[in-house]
Amino acid sequence: MIAENIASLRARISEAAGRSLRRPEEITLVAVSKTHGPEAVLEAAQAGLTVFGENRVQEARAKAPLVAAPVSWHLIGHLQSNKVRQALGLFERIHSIDKVDLARDVDRIAGELGVKPKVFLEVNVGGEGSKFGFDPGALRVAMPELLALEHLSIEGLMAIPPFVDEPSEARPYFVALRELRDRLAGEFGVQLPELSMGMSGDFEVAIEEGATFVRVGTALFGERQGKAWKP
Numbered sequence: 421m422i423a424e425n426i427a428s429l430r431a432r433i434s435e436a437a438g439r440s441l442r443r444p445e446e447i448t449l450v451a452v453s454k455t456h457g458p459e460a461v462l463e464a465a466q467a468g469l470t471v472f473g474e475n476r477v478q479e480a481r482a483k484a485p486l487v488a489a490p491v492s493w494h495l496i497g498h499l500q501s502n503k504v505r506q507a508l509g510l511f512e513r514i515h516s517i518d519k520v521d522l523a524r525d526v527d528r529i530a531g532e533l534g535v536k537p538k539v540f541l542e543v544n545v546g547g548e549g550s551k552f553g554f555d556p557g558a559l560r561v562a563m564p565e566l567l568a569l570e571h572l573s574i575e576g577l578m579a580i581p582p583f584v585d586e587p588s589e590a591r592p593y594f595v596a597l598r599e600l601r602d603r604l605a606g607e608f609g610v611q612l613p614e615l616s617m618g619m620s621g622d623f624e625v626a627i628e629e630g631a632t633f634v635r636v637g638t639a640l641f642g643e644r645q646g647k648a649w650k651p
């Protein structure tokens with residue numbers, strides 16, 4: 421079943437890329453495996469997926485060693501400062517740098533460990549009180565300090581737009597993230613090539629608007645299994 425879901429997702433990703441005159445290779449499918457066990461990850465890996473997204477450090481740390489396949493892990497959920505060291509030992513990318521304080525902590529610990537993690541800055545595009553992420557204006561103010569953190573490789577922006585009923589209603593938020601990226605890249609003279617946006621319900625619209633990473637869980641693994649997977 422997972423293999424069939426992957427085939428259908430790949431076709432939909434290709435079509436969405438084609439509609440915006442992009443190549444499907446520009447888009448990485450991050451398989452969001454939170455709440456699902458290592459056997460589901462292994463099944464997806466055997467069907468060709470290599471990148472898996474988790475929202476909790478603890479859950480990912482327990483799951484990863486049980487997956488006997490060469491996969492890489494991305495952190496897509498909020499990172500607490502006391503978990504940074506563990507996160508840097510496991511995740512190839514962190515999509516969810518949502519505050520200057522967290523960026524400073526990641527930078528300091530990356531320096532101690534002698535690594536340079538690839539990270540995305542999370543933007544609260546809907547201005548929702550309940551969501552993590554930089555307010556767009558605050559991000560602009562924080563950019564000089566963030567760009568000066570020498571142990572961080574800031575690759576782009578990430579967003580989780582407000583929940584909407586129709587995928588097309590998410591489009592303005594995806595456009596806003598892309599335009600913010602374009603403005604910041606221009607103003608600060610940096611490359612911010614990556615846009616992590618789009619989930620099961622709206623990844624095609626996100627791709628049409630420039631997503632380079634789509635984070636898809638339910639459309640791949642089915643409904644989530646409770647709040648978290650435990651060994």
Ligand SMILES: *Cc1c(COP(=O)(O)O)cnc(C)c1O
Nearest residue numbers: 452475496619620635636637638
């Ligand atoms: C759970 C999660 C997803 C995947 O959501 P689906 O709707 O199941 O595809 C994507 N991004 C983040 C940050 C998530 O926490």
